[in-house]
Amino acid sequence: MNSHKYFLYIIYCLLLIPVACKKLITVDTPASELPADLVLGNDELADAAVADIYYVLSGRYTSSALFFINGMTADELTTLNTSHMRFVNNAIPVDDILILYTWRDFYKAIYRANAILEGLVSSNISAEKKMQLIGETRFLRAFCYYYLVSNWGDVPLITSTDINQTELAARAPVADIYKQMMSDLEIASLLLSATYRSNEKVRANKWAAIAMLARVYLQWRNWAEAEKNAALVINSGMFPNTQPDSVFFKNSQSAILQFWMKDGYTYAGQTFIPVSDGYSNYPFTTDFMNAFEPGDLRKTKWTSSFTYAGGLYYYPYKYKKNTISTSDDAEYVMVLRIAELYLIRAEARCHQDDISGAVADLNIIRHYAGLTDLPSDLTKENCLLAVEKERKVELFTEWGDRWLTLQRNGRIDTVLKVIKPYWTLTDTLYPVPKQERDRNPNLTQNAGY
């Protein structure tokens, strides 16, 4: 029975395939990928991983959609896009896709920040580089949380990449988020150097961290810290205020931080500026345009108009580029600029009853806008209204400043219920995306949705 023997021999040979040849199913890291420890163990690659967070945040949701959504839910913008009337009327569906994507991009950035912070612990990159990257990453993480907490209220506080901790994370109280932001920014301001690492201002340095700290303290209504930090930036002397027509270019003198844009124009510019003889989807409300005092340079420099179906509409014209620009007047996303610091200090001073100090700060801004000075004997109430008005016309369509200001100063209900027929106080916070709640039973919904 020779054939039996043969057959057994064949079986034996074939059995060896899976046993002896584990190598046959081993695959290397694919050419287009790099192992995490290699990336975070190399100065340049780790830097590129941090740069990626800036890249995410400069995208069309966080650096454009958020601006026009905030503008519409507040009283800055209206829309010609009938489907976006849901924002104007503060009737945002829980499954709104723009809301979801904006939320998602912030958390995407947070994950990347956490991964870098965890990875840098055991990394062998130079100490100097490590300090810089940890500083920037903490700055960026705080930056994300600021916009999450401002638009959604309590949000999950994710500081780890461990799926066991994050998968079912519940919403943390606003106070906890602020605590984390302040700690991140304090550390960042210590680790980061006061100079920029290139001739552009597209990576956070010490001043960006302090400016952000001022922004956060203001929103947290810690007037003293807000004033102190704003003053630090102003007093650095590195950021002179400039005329309205030269604010939004790349490397603008008044800029503290900008997001680098590959094509020299921003998503916000693309969104707001009408194409040739077209129209802008998000023109200003009449109410907003009425806020400009006569002669305000910002009205002439930062807004423009078009006609649509017989009507005249104004639109945000801070960014002037909506196509590729390689020239010197190319534009980056403005993240932090000196004017805001004056306004932060003005508001903080006013709350601390330093009316003249507040008015002095306001007048610096008004001066550049070609307006006359305000009298220094305003009542506290009028001074606060003056700050509110100045912020409105100075910082419109930038990071939802108007929306956040109305929340901070408690006037949101008073202001919006007059002009919005469907306004209710619960519209102050956006809905937690349904898609997120569907996947995390611990995520509660905001009231009113």
Next chain:
Amino acid sequence: MVKHVCNAYGSLFILFLSLFPVAVDAQTGKNNIRITINSNHIPLSGILKTIEIQTGYYFVFDNDILDVSAKVGIHFKHVPWKDVLAYILKDKNITWHQQDRRIFLQRKNISPVPPQKDSVTATISGIILTSAGTPLPGATIIIKGTSRGVTSGNEGQFSLEQANAALLHISSMGFISRDTVLAGTGLHKIRLLEAVNSLDAAVVIGYGASSRRLLTGSVSRIIAKQISQQPVANPLGALQGQIAGVLVTNTNGLPGAQVKLYIRGRNSIAAGNDPLFIIDGVPFDITPLNNLDELSGAIKQISPFNSINPSDIESIDILKDADATAIYGSRGANGVVLITTKKGRCGENKLDINIYSGAGQTSNHIPMLDTKQYLTMRREAFANDGRIPTVTEAPDLLVWDTMRNVNWQKQLTGGIAHITNAQISFSGGNSNTTFFAGGNFYKEGTVLSAPLAYRRGGGHLSILHHSKDQQFEASFSGSFTGDKNKSIANDVFPFYNQPPDYPLYDSAGGLFWGASQDNPEAYMRQQANSKTNNLLSNVVLRYRLLPGLNLKTSMGFADIMMQQVFTFPKSTQHPQSAIFSFTRFAENERKLYIVEPQADYTLRIARGSLHALVGGTWQQSNNRSAYAEGQGYANENMLGNLFDADTIIRRPDGHILYRYISFFTRLTYDWQGKYILNASYRRDGSSRFGPGRQFGDFGALGLAWIFTGESFMKEQSLLSFGKLRMSMGITGNDQIPDYQYMSNYGVNGIYQGNSTYMPLRIANNKYSWEENRKIEAAIELGFLKDRIFFSVAKYKNSSTNQLVGYQLASITGFTSYQANRSAIVENTGWEFELTTSNISQHRFSWSSGWNLSFFSNKLRAFDKLAASSYASSYVIGQPLNIVRGYHFAGVNSETGAAVFTDINKDGNLSSGDDYITISKRDPEYYGGINNDFSYNGFSLSFFWQFVKQQGQITVNTPGQMKNETSGALSRWRMPGDVTVVPRATATPGDPIYEMNENMRTSDAGYGDASYMRLRNLSLSYNLPGSWLKRLQLQLCRVYVQTQNLVTVTAYQGADPETQLALPPLKIITTGIQLTL
């Protein structure tokens, strides 16, 4: 006509006769079927064949005793067949006896049951041949009633020591077995007829073949004839409704669109649910190559199966249960589809030409409001909201030409698609070499209002050669197909609810753009061209080492590549977002190499035969993908070229390497054709799993009992075949993305002029194989000589250790990660198949086939479901494929607002807490009914397919700036109105508007989508033989074929199959087939 009557009663009569013991004397027989035969010059073989055809009997004899090539003249009309046989066997010293349907011819000096002669030893020897005369090795020759037997050798030869003449049972896979009485005199030549469409016809199984009779597992097959009746571009389309347990669905009506195929439902929560497809031994990855959202276009996902020419396919075998699929181990969980391409047959060379041409249009449409009705509704909406419409909110009322009335479905998708298909093949060969060479061309237009088309051309070659002594055999089969799909970059179906007065052009003749609407005409100008080249090749080498022991190696190489160019001229983009003209370029390629050495061994043990198979697999796939976008073109006509762009943005090329090895074995023990045991085992290793978790073990056991083989069943003859079978086993699923255990970074964007790196996934190095346990029991029954064949199968599959792209809330940074989940998904079902040969006469025949599948999918268990990210998706005890949402409780007759049930009775309507299961998307049952008629040269077949299911329907939320279906005419208008369509409202933020918006996520959006469809109707006529002779043709057939001609449904939407997508086409073609 009367003389040809041989209906079911006739066969009952025959059946009755055959109840009597074997040797019925021919001369005194009572089964006098009368036959007619008329020829001046016909070989004996022709006469025997005629008798076989007209009586349904067949002859069994040793070729040595009769020279069948001798020609005679014969003229009989309506004469009992026995008289005819007596006439032709006159003076030939041959007698015959009939046993069942077999007529044994023997020399007169050998008695059917020879007397015993103990003392003399002799050897019965002979050669087993196929009907074409090729030696048939491996056939089993057994002396009936004993366990003694041998297997035929390389040249079909056998010899058996046997003193006396004996009744031998000769069988071989794929051939009709024969019983013949042979004595030890001379060398007998025994021919076995190839079995076609019977219990003994070969079916392809994993790494082998079997027959329906002997199978222990569940295997269904459809053959070339069934495919060729259907004018479909995608071979999967031809499977719709044909096979129990197999659900095939079109995704939309554009050429090239994906056709989904599920075998016995979804087993896995989130890993792939695609079956394993194997074409001539080479796995075929059916994942669409255009896997990026940017590359989906109007067609959405493009099925790689479009690159397979349906006419090249000889058979498709579908493996469903554990017994059949476990030999594919880790890849068998979702069933296996084995596709065998056409091969040459030895015999005269023939040239076959088949051409058809026809046209199609969408099978259904949604009835919409006309402009007048629409505008009335809109005005009513603003009045209801207490608002005066503004130009920004209501351009349809205030700006556009309200006299304009467009039916968008008719305008955009109401065209006629022209179809042409041409096939040519040349095949033939001799006993050593056979070949098949074919070429094909197919063209299909689209119903869209743009000059688009799908074209495909290709060739197929198959060669088989074996050495003269049959020791060595080599075969090659290969096909190359190229297709070009000229389509558009965005789906235009969603424009069905565009306001009917929307202007396409502005006053200057340019494209008009509304603030929130896209312009469908612009979409027609954004091209999406895809080009696919598909090469499939396979070489099989076989060496017969020793009798019964074969060595075989199958080697395959497949290469499929898709190139896509999408062009977006600036003039066709919404001016609001149009920055520049741009073009997307993509190239995706998959190469696959596979080597599978195998050995099979057949030996007799006791009274049975054992077939053992062992083998191994080494497989490697290399996927490559490249994507680039060209932005900014000076001239919109130059869009097709990447290098004319101002800026070129390239994404990093993707490379995926997948490796897979395994060892497999199968043992089949067949005890006298009565009891069959089949055991298979496979050990698989896959690179998709992390170190230490790469290997998995799979296996199955199948048992069959052919109880009609038992002696106690011999007494009756109603039941001609009866088999009980059952199987159980474990298969797996590795349809997960590659590299998921690696924590890696990849390039994302550009910042400060340099590439940025992002983490690519949440790595998990702990996941391992998912297990799919299958158990099945079935009974197969053949009645009245198998003229009625019925089978029932009941199965239960349960998947455990679910391997899932586990869904995550994006607060984790990602939306999923790869992990195992301790959930159990259970699929159970019943499958029924019935085929009947209702009338089978010389000139007229009618046969039918039915299949019916009941299916139920259930999530049996899920660890901590309520606290998991699946809490809102699944419910334990319910199917996986459910939709959760509000329960729509009607319209408040006072306010006109939609009302939803407050499930948790907290006074608020909130998503999640107030959700119930509003729809189950899996069909409850489905099946098909086929009828074939033939009369003289005509044949008519019609095939109905039916599905009982729920589907997504259009919801009426009247008043918004989108058109509504005619159902909106019954909307609420004034207090007291009782209706299910809420009141018109146009303003987001209005409480009634907000309430009505919930309709979208309620059960109002789902309804019955059951349908019964005349999937295929085909009528053909074969020119009679006398004409053919004059024309010197072997065959000339003209035909009309239709697809989806009639649909019976109560579905509210476009089409119950594709639902809210472009409906499948209704197609009529006519064609001609010539064989020279």
